[in-house]
Amino acid sequence: MFDVNDENAPVSNPSHNETFHEVVEKVVSRRSLLKGGMGLSAAMFMGGGLTACLSGGSGATGSAGTPGTTPQAPLLGFAAVATSTGDDIVVPSGYTAKVMYRWGDALFNDSPAWKGDASESGLEQARQAGDNNDGMHFFPFTVAGRQSSTEGLLVMNHEYCNYEYLFKPAAGGAVNTFLEPWTADKVLKAQNAHGISVVHVKKVGGVWQVQVGSSYNRRLTGNSPMTLSGPAAGHALVKTAADATGSAVLGTLNNCANGFTPWGTYLTCEENVNGYFGTAAAFTADALQSRYGLSAGGFGYRWHEHDPRFDLNATPNEPNRFGWVVEIDPFDASSTPKKRTALGRFKHENACLVVAKNGKVVVYLGDDERYEYIYKFVSDGVYNPSNPAASRDLLDAGKLYVAQFTAGASTGDFAGVGQWVLLDKAANATLAADARFADQAEVLIKARQAADAVGATKMDRPEWISKHPASGEIYCTLTNNSSRTAGQADDANPRASNRWGQIVRWREAGGDHTALSFDWDLFVLAGNPIAYPDRTDLKSGSANVTAANTFNSPDGMAFDADGRLWIQTDGNFSNAGNYAGQGNNQMLCADPATKEIRRFLTGPSGCEITGLSFTPDSTTMFINVQHPGEASDHPRRPATLLAGQSMEDYLARNPLAFSRWPDNGAGGRPRSATVVITKNDGGKIGS
Template identity: 45%
Template sequence: MTQDFDAFHAALAAHDDVAINPSGNRSLDRMVDAGRRNVLKGGLAMAALGFFGGGISACRAVADDGLLGFKGVPQQFDAKFDKVIVADGYSATPFFSWGDAVLADAPAFKGDASETWEDQLKQAGDNHDGMHFFPFPDAPNDHGLLVINHEYINPTLHSAGIVFVEGKRKAEDVKKEQAAHGVSVIEVKKDGDGHWQRVAGSRYNRRISTLTPMQLTGPLAGHAAMKTASDPSGLEVIGTLNNCSMGVTPWGTYLACEENWHNYFINRDPADYAQRVSHKRYGIAKEGVSKNYGWETADARFDATPYRDQPHDGHVQEPNRFGWVVEIDPFDPTSKPKKRTAVGRFCRECSTLSLGKDGRMAYYYGDDTKGEYIYKFVPSGRFDAANPKAARDLLDEGTLYVARFDDDGKGQWLALVHGQNGLTAENGFASQAEVLLNARAAGDILGATPMDRPEWVAAHPETREVYVTLTNNDDRGSKKPVNAANPRPHNLHGQILRWNEAGGDPTATTFQWEIFLLAGEPQGAKDDKGQAVPANLIGTINGDAFSSPDGLAFDPAGRLWIETDFDDIEPAMARIGCNQLLCADPKTREVRRFLVGPRGCELTGITFTPDGRSMWVNIQHPGISYPASDGKSRPRSTTVLITKNDGGVIGS
């Protein structure tokens, strides 16, 4: 049996978007019906004033004359569209694609996917996602390390696609897939003509994968829940996977985030599954094969069924070792990645830093599943810029919080602390380790607000105002009722929220929030039959229409960049065209379309040089033949370099 590209991505979408949250949490005891009706009408006046009238004072550092200095590009509806278009005056150049050499002895990409798993360990992985540019201090805008996540793999990784033989996978194919997951670190530098180049043979160049040993740290290091037959110490995990978005630390390390890790495991024991919260609440498979690739048919550690004749129940606890933040030192290629367990376990999209002037900080996370929660972690210690080495283990101690969004525009961060607010042994949490291991279930008990697929978080570089993308949720209204923060039933297009922490303090436990915009079609939009588009598909965008905001980042000047991820086969999304990169002015809320990607792709991952004159974005899973764009070549996920033709600042 072989899976083709379109069928594979349809299957991924089907199970990645399944709502799992059984709690029925409803943060709003009394809905503000009039306010919700106004939002559903798509009124721009409501968006401009803020959901509850006065709004939040947005990004006071933004210049009054606006930030968007480029002309927007049009939507693309051609079913054969197979290139990247960018705003006039800019260039978009393929820079680093799946199969490109990372290590000095890597073979050149063959084009037919005939490379072995050993070859793949030396080459760029598949499905580029979150990334960050780490500058060298002596030339911060001309020289640095580019660190890139490889979230998952496409069937195009193999010459024959994903093949099952009598229900099982070949071990060599599984190893190649595991090698194509993870992270790439590459040195990049401008040449004598000012053009960016990858530095071949750099001592910094490195591949981290699902085959790389990693250290467990924090409260669950060595804990009984982390011990397996292959690691009875509970201290070392082999590999990371499904690294979607990311984060950085002020001490110069990279944070890879493990998102839909649950789709790689299976537990076929119905009785065990029913009582094992660490499996059931995260939705790992319970029959057939695991939801993504059937790795367990060739690699026993992905079979989390409890076989009683094995020590530590075999690998029943292997899923507990995924769903964490992985800290990587890009400047030390000999360093061992560390899974930081104090920050909690869920399907984490990002790890976004907000750093206060006094060194106190918070990290924000979206749990990328329909009906799940938004979290933040506040380290106990402070960052001291004069002694960055002292910060190396700050992520091993602190407090994890989950968000409640109330109907009056106020919000509360609820502490996930053992012994408080019902997080007790009587409710299934014997210690803080169990709270962190089962953070979703702990959030259920505290009454956190179920959200419309929380994804990337971005914090304004000056004001520390925080934004989050809620990509979409077609289950909203059936499994989870609408509420003020998630006001649309059958929400196909998603929204962006923003909030200010009390006193501008990232460690505060209260905040003020509002809806920045509802994505979707403009007022008066018609469908293909000339009928008015339903109200739940109408947005409040001041500018260019888009659907399903996902990637989100501020550039150094305070522009908010928005990347989209939607299935353009869905009729409502097809009217938006191909996925795109947009830019928003946080003060005026104006949105302009800056770039459109090839058919079938997701726009994801974004990073800048400190001067804002170079930008990289990722084209994930293009559907035809990009970057060759010849209609014949195997498509390759690709990091694209964006520059302004006059050498100016991107977006100006």
């Protein structure tokens, strides 16, 4: 499928707002960090020590310790693994990784068996595990008043599907006709490969197993009933001929990463939803459609050919019903998920929820596209821990803000300052005077345009956001941005394009997550000192990136209970050129105090490592391996194909050419899967 963040793809953000890299240039210049040489001084800025910023505080854990006390044992207690270009998962000595839940696996008693030749129907796919497992969370059962670490519900996203593996080519068909004939059932199958799985899992005899047929098990797909709630529900821009109320929605799509709430619900985030829409007729995108990347061809899903919901001319408001954060009750299989419109509409990556000191709920949100923004939502109401059920609708009312990063004076080791700009039609004079927004509902439906208008800082693909459990500092992965040009390079930031990405962090003023200002810095600037070993070029990364831990494109990210920062990558796995020596996508672990980073895991060929959750005792880690065998950047791409043949057509006819994972080819094609990682001595993961 088309990648909206491919370097050849058009950019959706036409605004002239300042980019984050321009802010970094000002910071480095202001702090006179260029005296020691252009690249080296900038790298020192990117890799400066942060120990003082993470020490102390109630419940502080890890090697940061508390000033004046004996430091605890090092956070990183495992031996790093080397890069890999193989077709399996590699974990450190003393650990075991086992596949538990694969695309097509049974979830219900009537689930059809996996056939391995892609001949399942659309209805059969709805009763099987979805494709491309992504963000997830483990909800433990409560046993005798305590959270279980051996049984619970694992809720996960199924982001998209790979047509080259999803459909069975017709025998003897011509080149590039593997999808023909294109039918309504194929559209249904693709829609049902998307969505969510709620999976009852249990540790039996020391092995984690799916409890097939459990009453908790559930599949939500592109056709499941949902409800629009909050300020945008019922607005004219979300009404369709099939739904005059503007509140009854079918389906959730492109569910990327996730979040969870203290009242026991799951937050799934709709990301690249624009790609499912298209039309066969003439189409000219209006300003709103253009800003959200809608086009006649979409990403090539072709759903509009058999489902008028996805025809831009037939149902022009349907795209406005996607691009939200969806709240799901995993423990009630009969409940209807709610799309919480107060959190804004954009390409959501994940939702990091924090309960502030005053009890208000704060949700940090990233918009995963080049030059897009970082947001936060602050609830009007407060969370009541003694009555969690009363908090079920806290996400329907509150204030949405967007971040501005600036190079002003900051405190401690932090590089700059920032502010949260309110996106409110009544309270923000800029938006009040802007005719594009008739009311607050339109501000939320058109959140990108509202953020453009108030001068938000353009970032390099904001993805996962996570909070440090002790310091309360917020970290965000900025995956990459290969579209920047040489004209944007400067002494402090000489990369012509940001191919490797970075992680930014910030500390809210006064440690208050509802604050309107913050200090910020960069935790790590990814790069490749193997390809660029002289360390005078920012292409080699910051000081804590070495030939031993080199990586590109940080994406998934989360802290564990002890403060280890787990970093997952979704980047170029060609192992050549700018990415020489970096191997397959991987998962690393960092000590936020010392800034040491070690590689913990490497994935199979052509995959992305994503999704991350732990049992309450931290002795089991769940991760997802997405799209093994994907074509892009694959080092085993054949030098020649049949005349005019696409790579997708080649893989449809040779499905095991790039990967045989997870069952060494026995499944007939590579399959995304959930993997369980445990330590052989039963200890905490990473210790």
